[in-house]
Amino acid sequence: MERISRYEDLITPCFILNTEELVRSIHGYQNALNNLFEKSVIGYSVKTNSTPYCLKLAGKEEAYAEVVSYDEYELAKLCGFEQEHIIYNGPMKSKETFLDAVMSGAIVNIETKRELAWLYELPQNKIFKVGIRLNINISHISPEDADGDNDNSRFGFSDDTMEFADAIGLIVSLSNVVLDGLHIHRTAHSRSLRFYKKSINYACEVIKKYGLQLNYIDVGGGYFGIFSDKPTFQQYSDTFYEVLRQHGLERLCVIVEPGNALVASCYDFLSEVIDAKRVESECWFITTDGSRNDIDPFFKKSSYLNEELYQVETPVVKKQIVSGCTCLEYDRLYTLTDRPLLSVGDRIHYKNVGAYTMCLTPMFIRYIPNIYVREIDGYSLIREKWTAEEYIQKSKI
Known part of the structure; x- marks a missing residue:
């Protein structure tokens, strides 16, 4: 591994x-x-x-x-x-x-x-x-x-x-x-x-x-x-x-x-900020490489056990809507109010996401992600992310 x-x-x-x-x-x-x-x-x-x-x-x-x-x-x-x-x-x-x-x-x-x-x-x-x-x-x-x-x-x-x-x-x-x-x-x-x-x-x-x-x-x-x-x-x-x-x-x-x-409690999910856009005077959209599909496939949750991991100190902004990487308008996860602005490279760590997530996550635009197991001296990869090669492995083209 x-x-x-x-x-x-x-x-x-x-x-x-x-x-x-x-x-x-x-x-x-x-x-x-x-x-x-x-x-x-x-x-x-x-x-x-x-x-x-x-x-x-x-x-x-x-x-x-x-x-x-x-x-x-x-x-x-x-x-x-x-x-x-x-x-x-x-x-x-x-x-x-x-x-x-x-x-x-x-x-x-x-x-x-x-x-x-x-x-x-x-x-x-x-x-x-x-x-x-x-x-x-x-x-x-x-x-x-x-x-x-x-x-x-x-x-x-x-x-x-x-x-x-x-x-x-x-x-x-x-x-x-x-x-x-x-x-x-x-x-x-x-x-x-x-x-x-x-x-x-x-x-x-x-x-x-x-x-x-x-x-x-x-x-x-x-x-x-x-x-x-x-x-x-x-x-x-x-x-x-x-x-x-x-x-x-x-x-x-x-x-x-x-x-x-x-x-549920034995799995966490880690995503990274890939873009930050100011769409209104006091509203930013934060795009991450994760998706709501990954951690809330039923689209029912109103909140998550999450933590924002900043690389550097940034100014506080009024509103940030943390969103996923898909092209779906409703791929929005949660809103931050009066918090430091997330920047490209910052990460978001979600806890308690092991139930019905990996089984129900669709392979929509981005295929299944890596799974690591936490060990005393680091992490081991126990499932490698799928690429297009895995996706077509039993298909005729």
Whole structure:
């Protein structure tokens, strides 16, 4: 790996990985669950950050890979995960990978009706285990946490329409298939303890309604991670245990799939100022070689954990609009008011940007940037930026 000794010499734009922070987060949630449950599983959400270096590290720290497509399933295997340490969710499974995962002992949570049909193709000489996803309508389960009057979901089988009952009936009718677990992943914007308490309580009621004999409950993700004024990993774990104990189900293995809570805080993004224009008497536009696409691909954030790194002292100006490098007018990140003027060569360091950024950043006008890992004596390049050569590598021209 290419090594760089000084922070100032990092080639921008780039992401910077702090492996100690990722390990701290994984261990933090593992310890919180281990304090209460005999068995638990941390699923590293591949869709949230699919950097191979991170996947490899998560596996070494005994996390499972939580994947939601056939491509992610193959990626997890290439990064060293045995099938027994893969959680396979989502509708984008292929028949080949679905059957391979079930037959190889992966945790497979059925999401679609075609997956139910594929069960008939399993060999008859062995018993196979599967899970199933339960549909969660937040407006019905926890109205205080709902986004609107009908915060329904397109995922899972609904117990309101009997599709869950029909799916259960099909599975139990098969002599070579056992229903092993229930998947209830749903994220509320509040990420509150109250929401998890109510959603798990609903799941427990469904388990009792159908007399299900399960070995695990997969409560999914959507947790806070680093913020001091938000619920901690231990508080989430305490909530899970409290509800399950009330229903006599505390023996279940609890599976969590934290994405944001594990990878957001372990990545920073560094960009450099490439231009400064005065467009009005008291307004400057600052252009950087990064983009809002890099750190806010949903275009929802109103602020960032950022720091401006000046090379020299400059005069204070009334207003600066910090913008990205694309040709899109709306590629604007944030506004500085009554601050020293940023100049070409100054840098901006953004923190807490590891979740859904690298996976969702489009290759629009500028291809994927470098990723460095921070080490004791400098930085190592763990993903080299793409050039036009990488972009066309499987194309015909």
